[in-house]
Amino acid sequence: MNADKTAMNAERTAAMTAERTMSTDKTRRSQIDADCGNLARGAAILGTGGGGDPYIGRLLAEAAIRKHGPVPLVAVDDLDPDAVVIPVAMMGAPTVMVEKLASQGQFAQAVNSLARYLGVTPTHIACIEAGGVNSTIPIVAAAELGLPLIDGDGMGRAFPEIQMVLPSIYGVRATPMSICDEKGNSGIFDTVDNAWAERLARPATVEMGCSTIISTYAMSGAQVRESYVPGTLSLCDQLGAEVMSARAAHRDPVAAVAELLHGRLLAGGKVTDVERRTTSGFARGRATIEGVGPDAGRSVVLQFQNEHLLVELDGTAETSTPDLIMVLDAETAEPVTTESLRYGMRVRVVTAPSDPRWHSDEALALVGPRYFGYELDPVRFDGTRGVAA
């Protein structure tokens, strides 16, 4: 990455951070208490169709907090530049995770294993991914270790592969990374680049029984301040709370989600067709939604690979990865995962901006539509094309 671009990115980050700080000040949380229902629900929405079972994530976090006490939450911009930050996440198949639950201490072990290899004493735990179960796994590690958690993450959403995080484009390395199974086995990968981390950790995860806890992207407080999406755990909590209060007040919870995420309501209708196929370990597919009510006569096509990655309206691409595409139950705003999509469901599609840094050239090489095999240039959440301001 050249110096100009770095400076430009830093400026953009500063502007964005200021904006987010203003919008989340009154809702920013200072700690996570033993009720994680809202946070898990919001995280499932940011999971954009993937990200694993938020129910298990919530139970894990709540059980850890009941045992060890609330987890202090530290804002990204309050972080000491010298802080030693270790993110932690689950890697593997959600289907396995709901059956072979984690062992006690598996989360702390992943962090300790990496810290030992690096010869550091961690001061903070962090989320690498805000969407789905990986927003709650770090809460468990932080509780077990008695460390504060950072209110932010490396994506601002969910993506399927290790290298798909903003710190990647700021030169932060995924490795050394630790990988731990529930039996007590652990390993360290030290790879030449982040793509190799994904390539080696995936088969190790399979061999360890398809549900591992990893610690990756260890970084300084300064690196977190530069590369993280701030406020995402507070945002998850606020999203979940907003959905519940909209439902209770008979307001439209789907519109509430769109508003909170500064996104737009694309269209609503009935799922009329779902096709799925598995290619190289990933569940790919497409779903067709026929408009009903005010959207009668319109047709929405969703393309997904674990997460929703492309949405077309009447044959025109309306939003693509890396911006967020969320399929929500038309009435309750309960997020619909790509695995649970089926004929007859009444859903509405909400699109929302991703962190603007995802639209840089090197970020698009990681998570743009072409990386996932779709032959088109990225389309922003509002339907515009090309590089956004």
Add this chain to the structure above:
Amino acid sequence: MRIGIDVGGTNTDAVLMEGNTVAAGIKRSTTSDVTSGIVAALEGLQEQRAFHPDEIDAVMIGTTHFINALIEQNGLAPTAAVRLGLPATASLPPLVDWPQGLVRAIGGRAYLAHGGHEFDGRTISDLDRDELRRHADDIRSHGIKSIAISSVFSPINSEFEIEAAELFREELGDDVALSLSHEIGRVGLLERENATIINAALRDLADHIVDGLAKSVSGGGIVAPLFLSQNDGTLMDIDFARRYPVATFASGPTNSMRGAAVLSGLDTCAVVDVGGTTSDIGVLNQGFPREASGEVSVAGVRTNFRMPDVLSIGIGGGSRVVDAGERVGPDSVGYRLISEALVFGGSTLTATDVAVALGRADIGDKSLVSGVDTATANRAMDLVAEKFADVVERMRTSSDPLPVVAVGGGSILVPDELPGLGTVHRPEHFSVANAIGAAIAQVSGEVDRVYAISEGKRSQVVDEARQEAMDRAVAAGAEPSSVAIVDFDEVPIPYLPGNATRIRAKAVGDLALGGLR
């Protein structure tokens, strides 16, 4: 001939069936001892159409007793939950997300032990027999007689659950009741384990209730075998019911849907069952209710056992009609319909009044609704029709045409034509549809497993799964020549190697009556 009985919270319905024809049908009040209500219903059948007890080939009973016992926390046995999987799973021990009141009601105690399998059948750790013996000592010292055993990935490999059960049997004696999770639920440890614990807590009660049911039937001189209907509309014999009471939980809506199918002669249809306050809408596929795909919460506990996919809406015969017919329900006069509705001399405009005013039904005193504004009545009925049509539309799984069958006391609310869906079928005997559903229930076998499908082997794996489901149906008592696959589902699982695919196959067949006598 067969007798079908549905023991509901309010009514005990009974039918006498000759083949698929209803020879007699009766409704009696459910009694607190259950037995006398059933006896009264059997006598009622005799009065309608005399039969000799020897003519009866089988008696099928659907009951809501077990689920009501759980909800009322009534008669539950002290229960131990033993989970095999250490060192995995310790982050969330058994009973973790249960309502505390229910944990107390079952005297629930949780035990973790080594064991469990990986998704591909390797072991997580070996069973530790000394550890299990220590748990057995503790279980004995707390006077617990019912144990729920779960093991990680037991739907793929059940050997540890079986081995642990044998050990507990040796340690604690034959009067300890054992419930094994692989026989009760599917992949999803907490939900399967929860269903297993509920089953274990109901074991004492199951003996008691099944004995009562058997006594009331044999009291009428009937020597034919007795079956209970399960959540999925198939049958279990009474020994199975003693061991798996949890399998009866949703037999009520299932039976009424199955009965609707037989009465209408449609085996793939949507069924609208209209009661006084709410209506249940479900879909039958080849005669069987489609199952809910996700988790089902029962008495505040998440489970994943087989439940029919039913949507309830707040429209029934007693729904209040307000705002000049712009709003119908969800508030209802409920059981006070017979005093509060206009046609019964009351002062509340209900959906039933509107149907009578429009000449759709003849209930109560028609003259009492002559003053109802026709525009209001039409608006209200159009609204009700739209809501039914909307829910049926949601329940469809494809764009193929789906006929609609209306049953239940309030089915006069369903118009002859539903917008976009066509003619509505209204069978005779609609008020005892659930007893008919019990009487015609069949026997099933199921496979639900994750398979690694290697290149070019897909059809072979699929054939094996289908055959195994059919073999299981025959083993459960189905007539082999009648067994067929009724449900098949294949879902690729992301992030697993080797084209891992979850296959679910379900086979059903007619009960082999001859062999059971």
